[in-house]
Amino acid sequence: MKDVEQLLEGKSICICAGSGGVGKTTTSAAIAAGMAARGKRVAVLTIDPAKRLADSLGLQELGNTERQVDPALFTEAGVEAGSGELWAMMLDAKATFDEVVGKHSPDEESRDRILENRIYRQISNALAGSQEYMAMEKLFEIHQEERYDLLVLDTPPSRNALDFLDAPRRLTQFIEGRSLQLFIRPSGFGMRVLGRGTSVIFSVLKRVTGMDLIEDLSEFFTAMSGMVAGFRERAQRVNELLADPQTSFLVVCGPAGEPINEAVYFHRKLVEAKLPFGGVIVNKVHVEGRGSEIDEGLTASLEALIGDADLAGRVRSNFDDYRSLADRDARNIARLTRELRSSTVIEVPYLTDDVHDLAGLFEIDSYLFADREPA
Amino acid sequence: MEPLEKRILFVTGKGGVGKTTVAFALGLAAAAGGKRTIVCEVASQENASRVFGRAEIGFHEVELRDDLYAISIDPDNATREYLEQQLPVKAMSDLLYRSKIFSYLAAATPGLREMVTIGKIWELALPERRTKKASPYDLVIVDAPATGHGVGLMQTPKNFAEIAKVGPMAHQASLINSTITDHDQAGVVIVALPEEMPVNETATLEGELIDTIGVTIDRIYMNGMYPKRFDTSERALLTEALARADGDTAAAITAAINESRRCESQGKQLERLRQLTRTEVETLPFLFAPELGIEHLHELAELLR
Numbered sequence: 001m002k003d004v005e006q007l008l009e010g011k012s013i014c015i016c017a018g019s020g021g022v023g024k025t026t027t028s029a030a031i032a033a034g035m036a037a038r039g040k041r042v043a044v045l046t047i048d049p050a051k052r053l054a055d056s057l058g059l060q061e062l063g064n065t066e067r068q069v070d071p072a073l074f075t076e077a078g079v080e081a082g083s084g085e086l087w088a089m090m091l092d093a094k095a096t097f098d099e100v101v102g103k104h105s106p107d108e109e110s111r112d113r114i115l116e117n118r119i120y121r122q123i124s125n126a127l128a129g130s131q132e133y134m135a136m137e138k139l140f141e142i143h144q145e146e147r148y149d150l151l152v153l154d155t156p157p158s159r160n161a162l163d164f165l166d167a168p169r170r171l172t173q174f175i176e177g178r179s180l181q182l183f184i185r186p187s188g189f190g191m192r193v194l195g196r197g198t199s200v201i202f203s204v205l206k207r208v209t210g211m212d213l214i215e216d217l218s219e220f221f222t223a224m225s226g227m228v229a230g231f232r233e234r235a236q237r238v239n240e241l242l243a244d245p246q247t248s249f250l251v252v253c254g255p256a257g258e259p260i261n262e263a264v265y266f267h268r269k270l271v272e273a274k275l276p277f278g279g280v281i282v283n284k285v286h287v288e289g290r291g292s293e294i295d296e297g298l299t300a301s302l303e304a305l306i307g308d309a310d311l312a313g314r315v316r317s318n319f320d321d322y323r324s325l326a327d328r329d330a331r332n333i334a335r336l337t338r339e340l341r342s343s344t345v346i347e348v349p350y351l352t353d354d355v356h357d358l359a360g361l362f363e364i365d366s367y368l369f370a371d372r373e374p375a
Numbered sequence: 376m377e378p379l380e381k382r383i384l385f386v387t388g389k390g391g392v393g394k395t396t397v398a399f400a401l402g403l404a405a406a407a408g409g410k411r412t413i414v415c416e417v418a419s420q421e422n423a424s425r426v427f428g429r430a431e432i433g434f435h436e437v438e439l440r441d442d443l444y445a446i447s448i449d450p451d452n453a454t455r456e457y458l459e460q461q462l463p464v465k466a467m468s469d470l471l472y473r474s475k476i477f478s479y480l481a482a483a484t485p486g487l488r489e490m491v492t493i494g495k496i497w498e499l500a501l502p503e504r505r506t507k508k509a510s511p512y513d514l515v516i517v518d519a520p521a522t523g524h525g526v527g528l529m530q531t532p533k534n535f536a537e538i539a540k541v542g543p544m545a546h547q548a549s550l551i552n553s554t555i556t557d558h559d560q561a562g563v564v565i566v567a568l569p570e571e572m573p574v575n576e577t578a579t580l581e582g583e584l585i586d587t588i589g590v591t592i593d594r595i596y597m598n599g600m601y602p603k604r605f606d607t608s609e610r611a612l613l614t615e616a617l618a619r620a621d622g623d624t625a626a627a628i629t630a631a632i633n634e635s636r637r638c639e640s641q642g643k644q645l646e647r648l649r650q651l652t653r654t655e656v657e658t659l660p661f662l663f664a665p666e667l668g669i670e671h672l673h674e675l676a677e678l679l680r
Contacts, residue, residue, distance in 0.1 A: 020390025121485065122485040204471060207542060208543060209487060210539035210541040210545040292623045298623055298624065305620055315613070318605075319627035319631070324663065328665035
């Protein structure tokens with residue numbers, strides 16, 4: 001079984017995927033810190049609106065550009081990073097979208113027209129997948145700059161952990177608006193609706209919502225029409241990068257039944273999509289008492305050792321509680337390992353203390369990296 | 376006024392903190408108190424249906440237990456229902472709903488998907504329902520989407536009313552906004568976990584909800600609290616005994632020490648949460664169960680009554 005360093009050998013992109021609440025952000029940061037401690041120049045990108053990553057890296061705040069984690073913090077945590085560097089950024093999807101529009105716009109005036117358009121503001125903020133798409137966009141952009149040995153992407157938490165795979169395609173489709181353009185045509189005074197059915201739809205929508213979108217749509221498509229090709233080409237290249245052997249997908253999950261099912265599902269989808277799957281990291285695994293048999297004499301030997309019957313009884317019943325969780329986790333992980341065949345499954349035990357600084361990340365690294373001590 | 380005395384109760388919080396569990400436990404508690412209650416899952420994975428032995432809930436009001444109902448609200452079905460209510464002829468709303476252009480426009484209309492979702496929640500809570508032959512509920516519990524979206528959902532009516540100004544939906548948006556900001560009718564609870572980052576996020580969320588949307592938070596539930604099984608002197612005794620232990624005895628003592636350390640670290644987080652927030656904090660226990668079952672929901676419901 002490989003460790004994270006071996007899994008990422010020769011890789012320049014690591015994408016951490018998984019559903020919410022499984023410790024994905026912390027794991028991404030731990031991987032990035034661990035690789036930096038092994039001499040790599042690493043940047044970690046997160047999209048989480050909360051300040052988790054900033055907190056755990058001792059940064060006051062993270063903006064839409066990378067910031068370097070103070071090397072002194074590595075020394076404080078007892079790790080010599082050598083030539084390694086750790087950078088972090090928090091992705092602002094809206095700002096990234098605006099940047100992309102700016103890049104593809106022929107001039108400032110048309111850029112501003114789009115940025116102020118209601119339809120644009122809606123899709124850049126809320127259209128399903130636009131956050132995911134912008135995460136990919138930023139990843140692509142930073143990767144092209146070739147400033148880092150490794151980029152670690154903490155994917156946005158979403159209902160379906162796979163949403164981001166489909167995001168570029170959906171977004172370009174939307175912007176192209178092909179189905180809509182069949183029915184409406186820009187005319188001298190904005191947009192002209194073709195066909196009675198279509199005008200009914202517009203008038204009903206206007207009646208129901210109180211918003212007249214014809215003008216906004218007309219403006220949106222006129223302004224975007226020059227950019228569609230750029231967007232489509234970009235989406236294509238992002239997809240190529242995701243499928244490239246230099247990329248590795250790591251699935252992060254928890255040890256309970258449902259998160260394990262999701263990890264199995266996710267692995268299958270990645271394989272189907274021919275994307276480079278690296279392995280699974282299972283967080284918060286209960287390990288105390290794993291594999292131990294129920295022993296009738298245990299309470300007695302505890303009592304003999306501690307010299308307090310009441311305390312020994314409580315230690316015993318607490319142990320039974322922990323054993324049931326450890327057994328569940330072991331069963332679930334065995335099932336996961338079977339489903340994944342020969343793939344790597346790395347377990348991180350449920351730690352007793354909270355991880356909120358670099359030292360905590362290095363504690364996690366002692367489970368993610370086989371050598372335990374960075375070079 | 377207690378959370379269960381409202382007409383609408385939003386259960387908010389970050390993903391993975393146990394929102395759905397708390398929402399259904401609150402539902403069981405209200406139903407046990409004789410209230411006809413419905414739990415709305417919004418954009419969720421339908422976690423509850425399995426616990427209650429149901430295949431799938433979907434966009435229907437499904438009875439789970441006496442006085443306890445559930446519905447899964449998705450924007451597509453909510454849009455369709457809204458159109459049916461707005462348009463006199465069913466064939467017309469069908470035509471519209473199936474039209475590609477319409478779905479395209481619906482996705483592009485600012486706030487429309489959130490509006491129809493919260494509109495459905497509001498409809499469920501009406502003393503006189505708009506849905507044909509539907510009976511009213513005493514309490515509607517909303518298992519809100521994870522933090523960011525939960526705030527967005529509650530903010531939608533206000534934003535929508537401001538953008539649209541005219542039309543039936545704008546009118547409804549103002550009505551909904553006055554309902555959800557009326558503290559006698561609508562309540563909000565936040566579910567948190569006793570860990571560093573979730574505590575920080577809970578404090579941020581509380582601030583956003585109070586200052587941006589203008590709601591009052593009724594309660595924060597600190598979920599997953601380990602019981603205090605060993606005191607400090609016992610832990611010292613166990614630490615000393617561990618040096619002489621081996622095999623399962625050592626493992627059992629380690630588990631006890633870890634339990635005690637987790638409990639202590641959680642206690643500190645509970646303290647932090649109380650300092651960082653303005654709302655009354657109530658704790659819910661960690662349940663040592665391999666998989667959550669209906670009996671565990673009842674256990675939590677007893678504590679919430």
